[in-house]
Amino acid sequence: MTDHIYAGIDLGGTKILVLIADDNGKVIGDTRIPTEAALGVDGVINRIVEATKDAVQEAGVELPAVRAIGVSAPGPIDTVKGIITDPPNLHGWHNVPLARILQERLDAPAILENDANCQGLAEHEYGAGRGFRHMVFVTASTGIGGGIIIDNELYVGASGAAGEIGHLVVASEGPTCGAGHIGCLEAMASGTAIARDAAALIAQGQLVRTARIAEHNPPLDAADVFRASQEGETEAGALITRAGRYLGTGLASIINAFNPQAIIIGGGLINMGDAIMAPAIEVARDRSFGQSFNDVQIIESELGDRAGALGAIAVARKKVAAGAM
Amino acid sequence: MTDHIYAGIDLGGTKILVLIADDNGKVIGDTRIPTEAALGVDGVINRIVEATKDAVQEAGVELPAVRAIGVSAPGPIDTVKGIITDPPNLHGWHNVPLARILQERLDAPAILENDANCQGLAEHEYGAGRGFRHMVFVTASTGIGGGIIIDNELYVGASGAAGEIGHLVVASEGPTCGAGHIGCLEAMASGTAIARDAAALIAQGQLVRTARIAEHNPPLDAADVFRASQEGETEAGALITRAGRYLGTGLASIINAFNPQAIIIGGGLINMGDAIMAPAIEVARDRSFGQSFNDVQIIESELGDRAGALGAIAVARKKVAAGAM
Numbered sequence: 001m002t003d004h005i006y007a008g009i010d011l012g013g014t015k016i017l018v019l020i021a022d023d024n025g026k027v028i029g030d031t032r033i034p035t036e037a038a039l040g041v042d043g044v045i046n047r048i049v050e051a052t053k054d055a056v057q058e059a060g061v062e063l064p065a066v067r068a069i070g071v072s073a074p075g076p077i078d079t080v081k082g083i084i085t086d087p088p089n090l091h092g093w094h095n096v097p098l099a100r101i102l103q104e105r106l107d108a109p110a111i112l113e114n115d116a117n118c119q120g121l122a123e124h125e126y127g128a129g130r131g132f133r134h135m136v137f138v139t140a141s142t143g144i145g146g147g148i149i150i151d152n153e154l155y156v157g158a159s160g161a162a163g164e165i166g167h168l169v170v171a172s173e174g175p176t177c178g179a180g181h182i183g184c185l186e187a188m189a190s191g192t193a194i195a196r197d198a199a200a201l202i203a204q205g206q207l208v209r210t211a212r213i214a215e216h217n218p219p220l221d222a223a224d225v226f227r228a229s230q231e232g233e234t235e236a237g238a239l240i241t242r243a244g245r246y247l248g249t250g251l252a253s254i255i256n257a258f259n260p261q262a263i264i265i266g267g268g269l270i271n272m273g274d275a276i277m278a279p280a281i282e283v284a285r286d287r288s289f290g291q292s293f294n295d296v297q298i299i300e301s302e303l304g305d306r307a308g309a310l311g312a313i314a315v316a317r318k319k320v321a322a323g324a325m
Numbered sequence: 326m327t328d329h330i331y332a333g334i335d336l337g338g339t340k341i342l343v344l345i346a347d348d349n350g351k352v353i354g355d356t357r358i359p360t361e362a363a364l365g366v367d368g369v370i371n372r373i374v375e376a377t378k379d380a381v382q383e384a385g386v387e388l389p390a391v392r393a394i395g396v397s398a399p400g401p402i403d404t405v406k407g408i409i410t411d412p413p414n415l416h417g418w419h420n421v422p423l424a425r426i427l428q429e430r431l432d433a434p435a436i437l438e439n440d441a442n443c444q445g446l447a448e449h450e451y452g453a454g455r456g457f458r459h460m461v462f463v464t465a466s467t468g469i470g471g472g473i474i475i476d477n478e479l480y481v482g483a484s485g486a487a488g489e490i491g492h493l494v495v496a497s498e499g500p501t502c503g504a505g506h507i508g509c510l511e512a513m514a515s516g517t518a519i520a521r522d523a524a525a526l527i528a529q530g531q532l533v534r535t536a537r538i539a540e541h542n543p544p545l546d547a548a549d550v551f552r553a554s555q556e557g558e559t560e561a562g563a564l565i566t567r568a569g570r571y572l573g574t575g576l577a578s579i580i581n582a583f584n585p586q587a588i589i590i591g592g593g594l595i596n597m598g599d600a601i602m603a604p605a606i607e608v609a610r611d612r613s614f615g616q617s618f619n620d621v622q623i624i625e626s627e628l629g630d631r632a633g634a635l636g637a638i639a640v641a642r643k644k645v646a647a648g649a650m
Contacts, residue, residue: 027382146582157459159616161614163618164581165581167577169495170495180575184612235507253493253494256492259482
């Protein structure tokens with residue numbers, strides 16, 4: 001039994017994961033439940049509270065032992081005030097002061113952080129990014145997010161919004177991302193971008209195999225396009241290559257601006273392996289300075305879907321260690 | 326008379342500027358001479374040494390009072406070893422260990438830093454960037470460079486090469502910059518890019534007024550294009566607007582990645598005023614997150630062509646203060 005434990009809550013659109021760690025960061029409790037976002041704000045908050053209590057119990061401790069709570073939440077959020085402002089994948093959530101609510105319900109101080117920032121910090125503290133003083137985490141799935149570590153600390157910028165790697169501009173013209181930005185990395189290289197471009201080709205009668213795969217498991221997504229390409233559909237493969245090349249322009253910008261020791265890449269698109277990463281690395285090499293490219297290690301993330309909750313624990317522990325919570 | 330003075334040397338392709346500062350950073354000596362790069366490495370180094378001795382004398386002190394020397398030098402340089410590796414605007418300089426040579430000739434420790442990094446640090450310490458904890462400096466002239474300040478310190482990355490803002494990728498296809506990168510900010514928005522695009526149009530019989538202005542003062546440069554646009558040549562104005570829009574995509578990437586409190590913009594293109602900055606700011610607003618855009622002040626640099634030498638002094642003073650020199 002330990003005196004100080006930390007709760008890390010990963011609030012996602014489909015799942016809530018709560019991890020409990022002791023004072024050394026060792027995980028001693030683990031509860032995972034569906035978000036059931038349709039329950040609305042109050043219903044989901046009840047589920048967060050219950051899952052946290054369950055995880056604390058599993059850890060063999062009592063609620064008062066919780067020193068602090070970190071929450072990995074989908075952006076945009078106001079990290080200073082602890083408010084979830086307007087997340088696209090949590091319908092009905094507008095300006096929810098989640099940090100204050102959890103503090104009241106669980107009787108421990110709570111802090112919110114952007115999910116990709118939490119994942120990046122977790123990879124730095126516990127995963128593939130250990131030992132890199134300056135690193136950039138990139139997660140590429142339906143969206144593209146990032147987290148920046150500078151001098152071994154999460155860099156959050158002037159108002160907590162830094163690290164929006166998915167919104168590096170990589171094309172002067174082009175479609176928009178969900179946030180309305182033209183030609184950003186997310187608009188050009190995300191899973192959503194791949195599916196959008198595939199749907200357009202299917203509407204023109206192309207990508208027959210992709211269409212057939214998607215029909216069996218709708219809606220059409222990037223994994224369908226990848227599977228079709230593996231089954232020999234050349235045009236499907238071209239879409240993956242194209243996304244990979246755009247991803248590479250984003251990596252080049254990261255290398256030229258940050259000169260990091262490592263870029264840690266996670267997210268579902270990484271499951272496509274060399275199909276997406278080979279063109280990405282080729283373009284990153286072509287468009288970055290040779291020395292900076294040689295200095296950077298591009299590595300796959302290690303922590304999978306536990307990264308958000310682990311990072312939330314790290315955020316809470318660091319805040320307490322700094323005497324700020 | 327002060328016990329500790331600092332020399333800041335700005336080594337440029339056309340001029341050498343040496344500033345001497347006292348322990349409080351106050352400038353007490355100032356010597357400016359042409360580089361005469363055609364003299365070659367040894368000849369230019371002799372000029373640097375003589376200019377430094379002159380500036381020290383002007384400051385009313387003796388050479389032994391110099392505590393440390395900072396040098397603002399054109400990249401690429403190896404800041405760790407103090408070597409100028411291969412600067413495009415100093416012909417014949419290859420792997421010159423300038424820090425060691427100056428230390429031997431002037432009997433004080435010397436440190437090299439990239440010129441745009443020096444300028445950015447100077448704006449933060451003494452200029453338009455004072456008081457901003459996180460800021461990005463961008464200089465747009467024939468090339469585009471940058472310097473990143475994080476937590477009030479120059480951020481140089483894993484191996485001293487961070488801050489290459491001119492090589493953020495802003496176009497998926499396009500011409501290359503001098504370093505061979507396709508579609509980077511420097512390839513699309515620099516003075517060199519504007520002149521290149523103007524020359525192509527002139528070769529097609531367009532931009533008659535620009536061509537006439539350039540004939541009187543060759544070679545054709547971005548200032549000629551700007552002057553023609555002010556005299557009513559619409560197509561010349563369109564080139565400036567286009568460069569401004571690309572500059573804006575670069576600013577959007579900076580805002581989304583760094584969430585800085587300020588972006589300080591310097592360099593010759595700023596003299597074009599709203600012609601280039603209005604489209605830049607419009608695009609930066611459109612392509613960045615609203616809160617992050619609202620949080621950033623975009624401000625003109627203050628220090629002009631003294632920024633490099635002032636920044637070199639700041640680099641040297643900080644190195645001494647850290648006990649590292």
